[in-house]
Amino acid sequence: MGNINPVIDLSVTGGIALITADSPPVNALGHAVREGLHQAFAKAMADDAVRAIVLSCKGRTFFAGADITEFGKTPRAPSLHDNIAQIEACPKPVVAAMFGTALGGGLEIALGCHYRVAVASARMGLPEVKLGILPGAGGTQRLPRLVGPEHAVGMIVSGAPISAKLALAGGVIDEIVEEAIAGGMGFAHKILAEGRALRKVRDINEKIEATRANPAKFEEAAAAALKKLKGVEAPAACVQAVRNAFTLPFDEGIAAERDLFMKLVVGDQSRAQRHIFFAEREALKIPDMPASVKPAAIKRAVIIGGGTMGGGIAMCFANVGIPVTIVETAATITHELPADPVAQRVSAILARHYASREAIVKRIDAKDSVGIQWARHFRKHPEFKPTVRLTATLIVKNEAQRLSTCLKSISPIVDEIVIVDTGSTDETIEIAKSFIGKGPEIIIGHFDWIGDFAAARNHALSLATGDWILLIDADEQLTEGSYGEIRQALIRPQFGGYHIRIINFMDDLNDELTYMHSPVRLFRHLPEVTFIGRIHEQVVDSLVKL
Structure with a gap:
């Protein structure tokens, strides 16, 4: 006192x-x-x-x-x-x-x-x-x-x-x-x-x-x-x-x-925003719960049903190292291996988070479904990896201040990064080269700037080898929360492109002032899909024609 x-x-x-x-x-x-x-x-x-x-x-x-x-x-x-x-x-x-x-x-x-x-x-x-x-x-x-x-x-x-x-x-x-x-x-x-x-x-x-x-x-x-x-x-x-x-x-x-x-x-x-502020905090409280009560440690989780929701919940546990068992209740699952929801999610987690392939198999056991077959197949064939390759493409010019942060944010999720330089005079290229051999394959190209963003973007597409393209700029970065969404998006055959959450810096002095927006930045790498527009370049027009 x-x-x-x-x-x-x-x-x-x-x-x-x-x-x-x-x-x-x-x-x-x-x-x-x-x-x-x-x-x-x-x-x-x-x-x-x-x-x-x-x-x-x-x-x-x-x-x-x-x-x-x-x-x-x-x-x-x-x-x-x-x-x-x-x-x-x-x-x-x-x-x-x-x-x-x-x-x-x-x-x-x-x-x-x-x-x-x-x-x-x-x-x-x-x-x-x-x-x-x-x-x-x-x-x-x-x-x-x-x-x-x-x-x-x-x-x-x-x-x-x-x-x-x-x-x-x-x-x-x-x-x-x-x-x-x-x-x-x-x-x-x-x-x-x-x-x-x-x-x-x-x-x-x-x-x-x-x-x-x-x-x-x-x-x-x-x-x-x-x-x-x-x-x-x-x-x-x-x-x-x-x-x-x-x-x-x-x-x-x-x-x-x-x-x-x-x-x-x-x-x-x-009034509305203050109401939300208090309501969100009140929702976290349990009435009559003594302040001395602490949450019990979660040592293992069991998920009944390996569908979209069950698989997503399982991923949340696995991502933080909590062993989880998925019990599939359906008795007549006949999906081929790549279409199995458990396999898809295990594959996505593996690609995003684990250097050791065995680590993920130890964390997730899928019983009574073809998921366990996938896990056994996985042990027999350790070279197995997700069949869908993701390439990130960037066009850059004098982006030394932001490029490293951007590349670090996308490296855990992509298989390949294509960086097309349009005439940098700072350390942009050296920074790009410093990522070679440390994660995804790095391809560095050059494009003589002609005042046409679509042309530069399309040159980057020509160098990409992935099945999907993630478009990102050097002054942007992916939120970690987007990783799972992206990997799951790649295995949905009915879609050709997605809006994706992007963080943009608002202030050159302050690295923490940002805003989010959701343009079409993730799309299939097909010959018909190209950028249009010298300044506000987009792939939407070519996507809707597929």
């Missing part, structure tokens, strides 16, 4: 005041926390022995956000705005020491401090958009002053958190430390010894002024961020709030942010 109130503690060591919150489970910024913080900072500022203040938390994380259960209720002072204003106006340097997840109001209160440090594993972000609202305590005005409006808009509209490494590179934090509180205390001593001035984020205008002078780059970033979000209110409001950061004075921007927040929080979209 703290000495300020039950959730806030204040201690002073060597002229450094340490203010910590301990409000499990995530140190949400509810009324008791805000009130305790207000009292603790007032006390530390009045103590002549205190030369600097460190703000941190106990437990598993720094402040992980506002207490959203307070939304819609009568506000109780002090507000989070009041806390941040008090901290920012403090005449003594204040250091936020972050660990765990500093999200939403947690990051906003850190932005109100004069300096910020974080452990390497910390993650920070402004995810309010996922609740149908926007950062309402200055986040849309302070973050752009540190990272620039162009990068801030992508971060706020996506709601994606960033790592401490990226936060340091972008200027969100000042130093990465080994341990939050000890590192924060050490950093406070350092800035005192160096005589550093107070650094108020609200007064940092270099990147704001640059965007004000040339807003075109911001508008491009804003358009990209909103591309897949038409009709959704919160993302558009986030863009306008960030735009206010460089078009309005700071205090006016804060006021406009608050107005936008209040409109969203009473809207139907936000």
Whole structure:
């Protein structure tokens, strides 16, 4: 229990005041926390022995956000705005020491401090958009002053958190430390010894002024961020709030942010998203279950029925190393071996996950079906492998920054990768060559760029030897969750192509700001299937003619 109130503690060591919150489970910024913080900072500022203040938390994380259960209720002072204003106006340097997840109001209160440090594993972000609202305590005005409006808009509209490494590179934090509180205390001593001035984020205008002078780059970033979000209110409001950061004075921007927040929080979209948020968490709870009860370890699974659902469930167990038995109840299965659902799924798992062919046979035993025949055949013929070959094709030019991540994401699922270079001058080709001999077969080709994407794509198809083609770009990567879907898709004879989930990077600075879309990227490799379109090249037209 703290000495300020039950959730806030204040201690002073060597002229450094340490203010910590301990409000499990995530140190949400509810009324008791805000009130305790207000009292603790007032006390530390009045103590002549205190030369600097460190703000941190106990437990598993720094402040992980506002207490959203307070939304819609009568506000109780002090507000989070009041806390941040008090901290920012403090005449003594204040250091936020972050660990765990500093999200939403947690990051906003850190932005109100004069300096910020974080452990390497910390993650920070402004995810309010996922609740149908926007950062309402200055986040849309302070973050752009540190990272620039162009990068801030992508971060706020996506709601994606960033790592401490990226936060340091972008200027969100000042130093990465080994341990939050000890590192924060050490950093406070350092800035005192160096005589550093107070650094108020609200007064940092270099990147704001640059965007004000040339807003075109911001508008491009804003358009990209909103591309897949038409009709959704919160993302558009986030863009306008960030735009206010460089078009309005700071205090006016804060006021406009608050107005936008209040409109969203009473809207139907936000109410619905908050309902979903609470419903998803409530669904994980079992009524009257004591907190001391822990889940039992699963040592083995038995699946009755090896159909689509049963086989998929079996795959989930097998993928995490849990032995599973599939018992097929149908007595008259006469499928040929390649059509057996158990064999298909075992084959897909094997191709995706296991270097040792025997490993998968030990994990899955299919009884009373031709699946066991497949397993025996497999033991007799260890050279057996899935008959469907998958080739990934890429066209590249100066993709050194992203190519390695892309190739790593597709290597577990494909048999061959065709990379066609159209004139790279960086290390793209060297990176591609570094993957030779480490997984799928790598084919590197060259195509003289003629301003025609379809022509380049079709050249890549001409080099491919697989039965199916997976089209992917170097700035994209496959989610692991897509692997099973893809391998199962390859063994369905009635289809010629599929939409597939793709992750796209939204921000060159931030590797964690992404969005997903689902174009046709997986299709049969047939002579009749080619790309059409010099710019927006597609295979759909040729697929529908099959």
